[in-house]
Structure formats: C-alpha cells, structure tokens
Amino acid sequence: MQVTETLNEGLKRGYTITVSADELDVKVNEKLAEAQPDVEMKGFRKGKVPMALLKKQFGQRLVGEAMQETIDGAMNKHFEDSGDRPAVQPEVTMVDGETWKEGDDVVVKMSYEALPTMPDVDLKAISLEKLVAKADEASVDDALKNLAETAQDFEEKDGEAEEGDQVVFDFVGKVDGEVFEGGSAEDYPLVLGSNSFIPGFEDQLKGVTAGEEKAVEVTFPEEYGAENLAGKPAVFDCTIKAVKSPRAAEIDDELAKKFGAEDLAALRTQITERLEAEYAGAARAVMKRHLLDRLDEVVTFDLPPSLVDAEASQIAHQLWHEENPEVEGHDHAKVEPTEEHVKLAVRRVKLGLLLAELGQKAEVEVTDAEMTQAVMNQARQYPGQERQFFEFVQQNQQMQQQLRAPIFEDKVVDYVFELADVSEKEISKEELEKAVEALEDE
Incomplete structure (x- = not known):
C-alpha cells in the first residue's frame, strides 16, 4: 500500500492511497480462510470446501469488503502517524471507479481540512473581574410584595365587576338550544382577565353585579379540542352570585407558611x-x-x-x-x-x-x-x-x-x-x- 501526499496548503490536505491488486487478493484470501470452517456446500463436508471454489463463489462479493477495510485501515494509520485530526469527514473518491475491474490496483483520493494546532495559552495571565451584588432590603421587600400578590385573596365588593376582579357564578352552556356535556357549573370562581375561558367570554362579564343574570354569547374556536363544539356558536346562561375584588395577602408569618x-x-x-x-x-x-x-x-x-x-x-x-x-x-x-x-x-x-x-x-x-x-x-x-x-x-x-x-x-x-x-x-x-x-x- 502506498500513501502519497498531493496537497499541503494551510489546513488543506490531499493524498492518494494506492492498494495493489496483490494486496487486495491477499485480503480476500484471508477473509475466505476465516470463513472456510463454517461454509457448507453441496458435495462437500462442512469446512472442506476448496479455497478455489470458495473464491469463485464468494470472491467477487468479498472484494468490496476487502477494499473498504483496506482503505479504512490506511486512513486510520495515516491519521495515527501524522497526528492530523480532520475538521469534518474526509472526502474519499475512487479514481477510475467506473472502469475498475478485478485485478487492477485500487487508487483512492482522500482530501480533508485538518484541525489546527492550538497555541499554548497562559490562563494565569488572564485578568478577570467578578461582579458581586448583594440583595438589599428594598429588593427583598419588592419580592415579598410580589409573593403577596400571587397569594392574593378576594373580598366581596359592591358595584360592577372590573378587570382583575373575581366573579363567582353559575352557568349553563347551550349549543343549538341544547345543553352540552361539560358546559355547566355552579359557584365557579373566574378572575376576569385570566383568559381561562373561551375568547370573548370574560369581556362580557365585565360590568355585571351580584344577583344579575346574563346570557353570554360566544363562538368556540375552530381548533377547539371537542370536535362536536369546534367552530359552533354557544350561549351561556349565567347567574352572578358574587363580585369580589383582589386583596393582596398580608406580609406576615402566615404568608411565609404558605410558601413553606x-x-x-x-x-x-x-x-x-x-x-x-x-x-x-x-x-x-x-x-x-x-x-x-x-x-x-x-x-x-x-x-x-x-x-x-x-x-x-x-x-x-x-x-x-x-x-x-x-x-x-x-x-x-x-x-x-x-x-x-x-x-x-x-x-x-x-x-x-x-x-x-x-x-x-x-x-x-x-x-x-x-x-x-x-x-x-x-x-x-x-x-x-x-x-x-x-x-x-x-x-x-x-x-x-x-x-x-x-x-x-x-x-x-x-x-x-x-x-x-x-x-x-x-x-x-x-x-x-x-x-x-x-x-x-x-
């Protein structure tokens, strides 16, 4: 086997790998000898098929395997000897691949870009500044206020429901005048602006008061999960039980316990x-x-x-x-x-x-x-x-x-x-x- 350098420019490398016909034949014979003990063929006992017959029967198929293994071995040895590390998978093409016939030498072109040799870096000479910030009282107070808001309670209010208020109500949903499964509930607490209901539903509850009855008309989205409701208009008969305004939780030991x-x-x-x-x-x-x-x-x-x-x-x-x-x-x-x-x-x-x-x-x-x-x-x-x-x-x-x-x-x-x-x-x-x-x- 012969490896000849054809390009060495910057990080670009090119080589020609030549595997002689004799080397390839030796490799094929090795593979046949390895397989011979397990081969069974009519007219011969297992493991006693003559090599000449084995080569005639299987040689053509083994040539490709032998060729690939030999070239792979040559490439691996080249990288081991040269110390090159290809940046990406090397490009390998067979010269005269379309006209190659058994008995010819195998000539392959290999090209790749080598990874560069890294210079030594004195890491101890690199100066860096580590910024250190402490949590001041104001920041802690702001975080506590945010926690209190997330743990907010609601208290009943007089007047109309506004964005952020909680409306407690009963509702019955109907499509084409018929009540549908899963469209009814009692004492449901809904925070206006939470967008937890069908688009347009919560907007129609703004301005309602406790004791009021209201028909909310909406259309289910086309992509709604239930196929029997998707894209259909619906009416929800709502009975308002209470309107409540949000009240942030007190910042005290009880709030602390809510957060563990x-x-x-x-x-x-x-x-x-x-x-x-x-x-x-x-x-x-x-x-x-x-x-x-x-x-x-x-x-x-x-x-x-x-x-x-x-x-x-x-x-x-x-x-x-x-x-x-x-x-x-x-x-x-x-x-x-x-x-x-x-x-x-x-x-x-x-x-x-x-x-x-x-x-x-x-x-x-x-x-x-x-x-x-x-x-x-x-x-x-x-x-x-x-x-x-x-x-x-x-x-x-x-x-x-x-x-x-x-x-x-x-x-x-x-x-x-x-x-x-x-x-x-x-x-x-x-x-x-x-x-x-x-x-x-x-």
Whole structure:
C-alpha cells in the first residue's frame, strides 16, 4: 500500500492511497480462510470446501469488503502517524471507479481540512473581574410584595365587576338550544382577565353585579379540542352570585407558611439567598463573556474554512427564521450569509475549538448524572411526554451532543476561572443589570 501526499496548503490536505491488486487478493484470501470452517456446500463436508471454489463463489462479493477495510485501515494509520485530526469527514473518491475491474490496483483520493494546532495559552495571565451584588432590603421587600400578590385573596365588593376582579357564578352552556356535556357549573370562581375561558367570554362579564343574570354569547374556536363544539356558536346562561375584588395577602408569618417557610424572617432569608443566586448567575454570564472576549483577542490560529462556512450558514438560517417566524419549514430559498454572519462564525468556531482543546487537556468530562439532569430539564418542556423524550434522546446522538455541548463548555469555563487572575468588585443590582444589558446590545 502506498500513501502519497498531493496537497499541503494551510489546513488543506490531499493524498492518494494506492492498494495493489496483490494486496487486495491477499485480503480476500484471508477473509475466505476465516470463513472456510463454517461454509457448507453441496458435495462437500462442512469446512472442506476448496479455497478455489470458495473464491469463485464468494470472491467477487468479498472484494468490496476487502477494499473498504483496506482503505479504512490506511486512513486510520495515516491519521495515527501524522497526528492530523480532520475538521469534518474526509472526502474519499475512487479514481477510475467506473472502469475498475478485478485485478487492477485500487487508487483512492482522500482530501480533508485538518484541525489546527492550538497555541499554548497562559490562563494565569488572564485578568478577570467578578461582579458581586448583594440583595438589599428594598429588593427583598419588592419580592415579598410580589409573593403577596400571587397569594392574593378576594373580598366581596359592591358595584360592577372590573378587570382583575373575581366573579363567582353559575352557568349553563347551550349549543343549538341544547345543553352540552361539560358546559355547566355552579359557584365557579373566574378572575376576569385570566383568559381561562373561551375568547370573548370574560369581556362580557365585565360590568355585571351580584344577583344579575346574563346570557353570554360566544363562538368556540375552530381548533377547539371537542370536535362536536369546534367552530359552533354557544350561549351561556349565567347567574352572578358574587363580585369580589383582589386583596393582596398580608406580609406576615402566615404568608411565609404558605410558601413553606417557618416564619417571615425565614422567608426573607430564603428570598435573599434566591436573589443573590440570581445575581451570581448574571455576574457569571458577564464574566464568561469577558473571558471569551479576552481569549478571542489573545489567541490566534488558522481556522478550517469548511467549519466557518457551515457555522455562518447556520447562523444566517437561524436568524432568518427569527425574522420570519411564520415560516415553519426549511424548504425556502437558501439564505446567503452576510459579512456579519461570517464574522460571528469565525469567533464561534475559534472559541469552540479552543475551549474543546482546553477541556481535553484538562480532562474535563460530562458525567452521566449531569447528562441525565440536562435531559430531565429539557423533558419538562413536554409535559406528559417525558418518557418519549427520554427515549428520543437515547436514540439520537445529535440530540445528545446538543445537550452535552453547553455543559462541557461551562465546565471548561469554570476550569479557566479557577486558573485566571480574578478580582471581585462589589456593585449594586442596578449596575449589574446594566452590565447584563450591555451584553445583549453587543
């Protein structure tokens, strides 16, 4: 077997692999000898079929297998000896493939883009600033007020029902004058503006008073779940029992107990810890961006054009769909990347390769427990279909990689944080919010 270099330009590589007819014949004979003990053929005992007859019977079929195995072996040995790592799957074509016949040498062209050699990075020389924000009393008070509003009670009021009020009423729904199943209830508490009823229903209850009777006329949506009601007009005869206005719960120990805390002091402590955890998450995002910016500045190496082109196309495609949300499919015209798309692609590919190299050197791994947690978090987006989602992920390598990649990246970033020169800076919540907003504007 002979491997001859035909191209070595930047990261582009080209080789010709030649497998002689004799080598291929030896490989075929090896495969026949391996199979001979198990072959049964009329007129011969098992394992006693002559090699010449085996070759005549099965040789043609084994040539393809032998050819593929030999070329794969040559490619693997080349990558092992050269140390090259292809950026994408190498392109392999057979020279004179249409005219090749048994007894000829096999000549294959292989081309690929090699991943670049990463420069050493002195992570300890990278200076970063860690923003630290504390939860002040005003922020805790605001959070308590929000909790009190979510735990609001309702008290009866005189006068007409308004947006946000609770109307307690009996109703009987009819379609074509006939009462339908599931269309009636007694003492039903409905908060106006909750949009929990058919569109238009709640608006017609605005202005009602306790003791009033009202016929609410609506039309079921065309996509309504019950086929016998979808798209049909209906009348609901309503008897108003009470109109109640919302009243925020008192901020006291009783409120704290509703949220699982022992008393108000314990609830304030929980809120403080939650807020500061949120601040820490936001501060980490800011520091991560600054780290990536710094790495982008100080590290330089050649990038495989194929990876940049693929990333730019993906960015352009994704942004196009965000700008055209009404288009759900992907059968639209090709979206050509702009200079801005390419610029962003260069950054992403560069940082992606660098973080992958840093993670490999640091032996960073995503554990099974971390993957399981990631799958569980994602599965919550599909209530009632969690099991199907788990099975889908198990069978889909691409989906597994999509879930693993951000976990790996964050673990590498944390590794760099540990080595970098990090100083803390205490700031206010407002200053932290501005720092986060600045990231979104970039």
